[in-house]
Structures are given as C-alpha cells and as structure tokens.
Amino acid sequence: MSVAVKGYLDPVILAVLAGGALHGYAVIEELKARSGGELDLPEGTVYPALHRLERRGLLRSSWTTAEGRRRRIYRLTASGRRELASRTREWRTFARVVDGVLP
Amino acid sequence: MIDELARELGRVGIRGRRRERILAEFADHLACDPQAPLGEPRQLAAQFADELASDAARRTAFGAFSALAVVAFAVAVPQLTLPTVPDIASGRSMFLVGPATLAMVIGSQIAFAAGVLAAMRALRFGGPQEVDLIRRRVAVALGGGALTATGSALYAVNFWGVVPSWWALLAVAGAGASAVSLAASALAYMWSSSIAVSQTEAARGLSADLGPFARPWLIGAVAAGTMLVATSMLEGSVVEGALRGGFEAILFVGCFVALRRPLALTQ
Numbered sequence: 554m555s556v557a558v559k560g561y562l563d564p565v566i567l568a569v570l571a572g573g574a575l576h577g578y579a580v581i582e583e584l585k586a587r588s589g590g591e592l593d594l595p596e597g598t599v600y601p602a603l604h605r606l607e608r609r610g611l612l613r614s615s616w617t618t619a620e621g622r623r624r625r626i627y628r629l630t631a632s633g634r635r636e637l638a639s640r641t642r643e644w645r646t647f648a649r650v651v652d653g654v655l656p
Numbered sequence: 657m658i659d660e661l662a663r664e665l666g667r668v669g670i671r672g673r674r675r676e677r678i679l680a681e682f683a684d685h686l687a688c689d690p691q692a693p694l695g696e697p698r699q700l701a702a703q704f705a706d707e708l709a710s711d712a713a714r715r716t717a718f719g720a721f722s723a724l725a726v727v728a729f730a731v732a733v734p735q736l737t738l739p740t741v742p743d744i745a746s747g748r749s750m751f752l753v754g755p756a757t758l759a760m761v762i763g764s765q766i767a768f769a770a771g772v773l774a775a776m777r778a779l780r781f782g783g784p785q786e787v788d789l790i791r792r793r794v795a796v797a798l799g800g801g802a803l804t805a806t807g808s809a810l811y812a813v814n815f816w817g818v819v820p821s822w823w824a825l826l827a828v829a830g831a832g833a834s835a836v837s838l839a840a841s842a843l844a845y846m847w848s849s850s851i852a853v854s855q856t857e858a859a860r861g862l863s864a865d866l867g868p869f870a871r872p873w874l875i876g877a878v879a880a881g882t883m884l885v886a887t888s889m890l891e892g893s894v895v896e897g898a899l900r901g902g903f904e905a906i907l908f909v910g911c912f913v914a915l916r917r918p919l920a921l922t923q
Contacts, residue, residue, distance in 0.1 A: 577681050578688040595695030600681055601703045608711055622687055623680045 759807030767800030
C-alpha cells in the first residue's frame, strides 16, 4: 500500500490539512486514522513532502510551543486548496475509468 | 536518532537553520511517540537533499537563463550601435582584439547552447537524477556568459580612443552589468551545488532534450550554413561567407568535442 500511495502522497497530505492546521506528527496520525491503518509509510518520509509542499506555496508553516517544545504547524494556502481540488478531480476520473474497465 | 540525522544532514550539505528546523520537527515527533518508525537517518537525509537540490537546480537553471539574457542584451546593444567597425590594426594591441573577438564569438554560442539546454531540462524535469546534469549545464552556460562579457569589455578597452567615448563607456557598462548578473547567478549555483544528490543518470544525448531527430552534426551544419548564407548576403561576398561558415564549423566541432560530456550531448 505504501508503494501504491507514493505518487499520491502530496494530495493526501493536502486533504488532511484541509481540515485545519496540524503539526507533522498529527498529520501522520490523521493519515493513519483516515486510511484505517493501511498507510504505513516510514513516518519520516512525510516531512520532506511537507517541506516540498511549503516551498511550492501549497502550505505555509509557523512555529508554536507545545509542552515546552518547538512545534512546526502547517496550514493549507489558497493555492493548496486549488491544487487539492484539481488532484481530487483527477483521481475521481482515474478511479471511474479503472472501475469501468476492471471486472 | 536525532544525532545521527544531524550528522547525515550535514554530510549531504544541509546545514544552518534548515537543519535546525528538520531536527526540531523530528525531536517533536519522537517526543509525541518515542517508538515512531521514522526511517533510516541516512535515507531521510538523502530524501531531504534530493528534494532541496531538485528545486534549487531548477531555480538556478532559470536564474542562469535570465542572467544570460542580461548578458546578451548588454553585449548586443553596443555591438549593434557601433557607428563604424574600427580597423583591426587601429587598437592598442593585435594580441587583445583577437582574443576579445574570439571570446565574444565562442562564449556567446556556448552560453546560448548550454543555457537553453539547462532551462529545457529544468522545464521538463524528470527527478533528482537530472540535478547533476542541470548543474553542469548551468556552470558551462555561466562560463560562456563570463567569456562573452569579458570579450566585450576587452574589445572596448582595445579600441578606447578610436571609437566614440560614449560607445566605449556603453560597452564597459554593459560588461559590468553582465558581471553583476552572472555573479548573482553564480552564487545561487554555488549554494545549490553544495547539496549532494543521491542519484545521477547516464547521459541520454541531445535527443532527450530536443527530440528523436536532433543530431549534433545536423545542428552544426545548420549553424555553419546559416553563417555562410548570412555573411554572403550582408558582406556581398560568397568567399567571405564560405570562410566564416568554415570557421563556424570548426568552432562547432571544437566546442562539441570539448563539451559533449559535461553537457551530455551524446549517450
């Protein structure tokens, strides 16, 4: 499953963050919860993706403090919302086409 | 884990505030779940480096292309506004005018070819395995740009007092603007090259950039033929056209032999 989702990690992260601002650990926990535990990526690999999405302007982040520790919180930007909508449409079309072909 | 990740990030060239941020995020993650399966520090550092280097290489390629556009403008304007071409023997030294002209002719063509190829690969970026190639093309393009700007400045210095002073000042100012633009791009290049990528690809030749029918000999023939026809028409002399066309062909072959590996022109 982790291999299959690799090309869709970016929209999956954007979808999780569409619900509100989260830090890295919470993003991963939310991914696990929404996938019923099927997404078993090495958790560290989500951070390079978060940084990449931020460099591309799809997320923005800021420091906060939690229990005396520095914590980076990520939020979806307007571009991120547009990208999520576009990738969702793309996925729905892809899934519909494949569903129509598979027995 | 955090100490090892810090070492690995430093090893791939990720330092300073960026490394501190990554380490703080991982420390927070481990504080939330000390048993979290974060992955191998070496692989994580390589993944961060590949991502960063990819973005930086693409930005550097577009930046270099912009810097070369400044050089092209700053060199072309003086050349196009030169009232009359001075006699070659009227300058300070014959040893100056030859290299200056050659630097402009060769440098501009190298910069154009390498700059376009770097920008094309950055536009159709296929992954971190292409970062090394983009970097090499950018380095060659910036070198070609520097050669062109130096040639333009030397040409103006050589004919100082022979050409109108406003023209000499324009040419030197253009070379100065080119130097500033190239230096900014070179700094960005140096920063982006400090990050190590985990993968490189074998050269795929010009056809990977320009399509299946792109052949170096064909491009060389078109360049030499264009020079022959254009010079024959402008100078009104087929002999002069043939001479310059032949010179262009020799230059093309020389540059191709010297740069085919760094620019990945052949497989």
